[in-house]
Amino acid sequence: MDRGSERDTPPGRDTGSTAAGRIPLAVVVVDRDGLVSHWSSGARRLFGASREDAVGRAAADLLPVSGALPEDPHGGPMPDACAQYDGPGPDLEASLGGHTAYATAGRARLVPHGRAQGGDRLDVLWWAYPLVGPGSSRLLVLAADATRLRDERGYDDETAERISPGFARHTELPAPDDLERRLPEILPNMGPGLSGRIVSQVLELGYPVLEFSQFDRVPVTPYWGVPRRPGRPRHQAVVPRPRPVAAVIPEGAEQDLEYAAVRERLEFLNEVSSGIGSSLDLGETIREVTSAAVPRFADFAGTHLRAAVLAGEGFPDGPPDASTVMFRVWVEHNDEPGRWDDTVPVGEAFAFPEHTPFYKCMSTGEPVLVPRVTEELSERISGEFEKRDLRPLIGGRSLLIVPLKARNVVLGFMVLMRRPDRPAFDDMDRTTGAELAARAGLVLDNARMYTYQENVADTLQDSMLPQVSPRMAGCDIATRYLPGTRLGRIGGDWFDTIKLPGSRTALVVGDVMGHGLNSAAMMGQLRTAVQTMATMETPPAQLLRNLDDLARRLGDNYLATCLYAVYDPIRGDLHLANAGHIPPVLVRAEDGSSELLELPTGAPVGVGGVPFEATRVEVAPGDRLVLCTDGLVEVRGSDIGEGLAALCESAAHPAASMDDACDTIIRALNTRGGRKDDVALLMARLNGIPDDHVAEWRLDADPREVARARRLVRERLLSWALPQAVETAELLVSEVVTNAVRYAVSDPVGLRVVRTDALLFEVTDDEPGLPAMLSAGPGDESGRGLSVVSRLAREWGASASGHRKTVWFEQAIVGRG
Structure with missing residues (x-):
């Protein structure tokens, strides 16, 4: 079927065409014992057996795929065996422990379930995929009715006889994600893990196709004959021969409540997926994940996480046990306000005993479903909470506990409950809850990893920022550091004061370009280099040249701005050099005026080949020097000149102390909207030393x-x-x-x-x-x-x-x- 039209193109008409053909498919999963474990609505329509009759029954009694099924335990012929077989032949079949090692396909005629042997036979096209990996599922079977394909789509007898099922690599065909998207939709009561494993193996072993000749392959996608969403027009199939026939909707499809329920749950999960994970902030993510379930899926949702996850530490080691402390981190409900607050408060830490369903969920990593909380169970659960009676809150409710996992490690669990007046959770809800928890666990783990990296970067940066003494020879010092407000806010801003011979003090402020661990680590390297060269009394311009050489040796992406000043309190002057940094502000004690010092700007260190110049500035006792990084004065969408003017104005404001002066600057500039970068601020009052x-x-x-x-x-x-x-x-x-x-x-x-x-x-x-x-x-x-x-x-x-x-x-x- 051409995606751009709403009509089916007969495959025989366009040789070599690869347009997808949509046909109703029966989907069946067979376990390692040869018994049916999953039976779709399409299988019921094609083979005549209901799900209740099919699940648990020997697949050989229902399906024509003899070459792909385990051998009959009695050694006799399989019931309803193929009367006629057309397909790829035995060369694709290789026995491996009673299962085929490769995907197989075929065509068979059989009597549907419940009909007399003398009745009409079905002409069935089938594909069989062996399944590997954990779990009991061992075979996936896809089947289609060749008779309906011929009658409903207008193929003549000659064309219909040339149709046979086959396989093609998914890379050879357009839009292989069609099958990947539709397969889980038609496998009710199946968890996301098994659905994903099946889809990956289908795409690996070969995409199902209909073959009309050696050169004509049509990819097959499921088509249920019902609109994807309510209100959309039903597709009408135009049949070229022998006469126009309206598209036949599969019998009972419109009343297929199971399919509607699956569709509703998939839409719910899609909406949840688009609504969570908007932030990498762990607290915000927890609130999004918990709130996503209420009220559409449950009336109460409570999220519990392990301490290591909540603290943003490394990945938790091993599975939780009875001694593992879980923290209730968020609660969402649609009951009257305050009803749950005192009984299940947010922030409570609790270790769940082994006999509780909560322990069973977190220790096995599987959902736990309690259709209705009985009086005995509510008393048992309430007994674990001292001086609190949970029975009025949980009695008679439907309970579903789903694990929050990432990389097969349980991070916590979510408690979901419905009021007695709502339908109880069922197996399909268990599957939906498990998928909800799987997506929530992934989002939470992303936030946890981000929080962990932020904590590591914070620790690294804090360890590298100096503990500046407020009193140096001939000057007083005050500093401020503000982390950025954007993601990956940890950056390379730094300041430093270095004691030099002769009662002199070096004042340094720098800004490594970029954010994250790499920038923080580079900041540490550059700060150490500056300290070393300063104690060796390297002149300011030479120090920046050496720093430039070092940055280029460290890597191509090592760029930073730096302002280096040496204050001599005996001579009463500043010796300054600048490498691409914003200029400092000097506040004169004599009249309270402030000015931006005009310095040769230079280029950032790491650019290379750019000279640096030093300047001397005379200062008087009581003058104040203000150095900062651009995060304080530069705001996206505004002229940096406005920020520098605001810096000069706020720096000149009278203050009772150096700390008060710094706070005045921060209040004046940090309140401007749009600041996202980190800020380093260093202020020195140049007192001098009397003669x-x-x-x-x-x-x-x-x-x-x-x-x-x-x-x-x-x-x-x-x-x-x-x-x-x-x-x-x-x-x-x-x-x-x-x-x-x-x-x-x-x-x-x-x-x-x-x-x-x-x-x-x-x-x-x-x-x-x-x-x-x-x-x-x-x-x-x-x-x-x-x-x-x-x-x-x-x-x-x-x-x-x-x-x-x-x-x-x-x-x-x-x-x-």
Whole structure:
């Protein structure tokens, strides 16, 4: 049948045509014992036996497919055996444990069930598919009435005699999904697992076709002769010969309540599938899945999930047991409001005992159907809930418990109930509920996996974002980080503050392009590289060049923007370099004005071949520097200039504290609609260090200068009213200056003391080689100086710049006045 028309094309007319032919099909499933396990309405119409008479009966008594059935246990001829057989011949049949190893087909004449032997015989076309895999089903049989094919479609005797059933690869024919879509519809009371397995094997073994010659194959699809949906016009078949005949609707098809019920359930499942899974948020998905069943399928639905699923952890290990705690995560019903709230509250954790139907469902992974909850069962279930009487709620209701599974692991289950005034759940409802749960389980597992990946990314990103100290030498720091609001929101935004020699502080903000685990991991790599290069006192422009080289070595897709600034509180300036990042805002303490600093923008790191330039900006004590990522100022559909202007305005707003200032910016900009990206915000108040808190001297490269250094330090500390720090400071300065004058070449040795929250001592000489802490033996006369410094100082280190090096250490101020 041509999909574009509503008439059947006689297959013999168009040689080589592959237009699909729709004919009524009987569908039968035979189990491993040769007994009928599923019998469709089409089989009843074709062979005359009702489902009640056919199911459980030997298939050889009803079907003409002798070559494909198990051997008759009595060894005798099969009843109603083929009187005439035309088909592919015995070369397609290979016995394998009483079953054929390949799909077979044939044509037979037989007496329908219930008719006398002398009556008219049916001319039957049949196809048989051996089924493999778990379960008892071993053979699928499709059959059609060749007589009706001839009479209703107008084939003459010559054409009808040339018709024989056969197989073709589904790739050779158009629209093989027709059979895949229609087969489950005509197999009532069959679960989705078996239907899917049957369809996959049908398509693998060969698509059923009618063969008219070696070159003419017509694919067969089921045709029931009734409209797909109520209200659609019935198809009329135009018959070319011998005379026009209206399409014959299969007897009883319009009154086929079973088919209507199947169609209704399929429509329900299709609507459910389109309505759930709209979000990957686990909580929203749970609500969608639970609400989908009420009120069309049930009057009450309650979803229970395992703790690992609810927490977004990894995939649960093994099947649940009596000790597995299930959480009631959502309840939906159409009873009066509040009726269930106190008795079955959402959020309750419960381990279900072995004698309950809930345990049976979650341990076997199969649906549990209770047509009516008896008084005894309601008392048994209610007895598991302390101080709550469930009997008025569940007594007399129909109960269906379906497992929520993914990859054959039970994630939880759904409890479905109908009020006593509704029809009780039956076997077809059990199948529908199982399919509903299968689709819901898949959606829930997708949300669980997404939640799990989000948690992993959150943990990774949180571990990489620094714990910034609010006080650095000469400046105060405040930060904020806001995750994005879109799917895969975890990104590569980061900020950092790095302590540098000379009481300086490096301020960094960056944004890796993209989102997800890869971006978070790249952010960690770049942040580590920046920290390493910063402590080596790499100048800002050179640091970005090195970072650019690193990003290109890591991969082609490693792109990030970065703004790197070094604040020197003694000199009172900022040394900045920019790699494609939005410019910082500087708020002047003198008049409260704010401005975007004009910096050479540069290109993002990872582009390669682009120079980076550094700029110095003079700052005054009390000025504030605001650095952020573009997620704060850039909104889809708006000019980024508007966001930058809003940033400048909000940054200049007076605030009682640094935290209040950050909150003011976030409130002003984060409320603008459309923000989906993550945000990193870093604010530094540049307090500076007063001149009278810094002391510097130049010492000759002479050992006698060590005593002078001790004296200078003592006098300075006493003038700062820090007598308790003198003794330790003299000892440590003596050790460091001794090493400096010993190895200095010609230039004087520099000594500087800076007072902030601690005492910073710096000794500079013209020997660029960095010192190493040695392990001195009992008889060694030297090699203990740095060990003493390491033991008594709060922190110490060394850095080289050009042909000079600086050794520094910090000493805590104890009992300062």
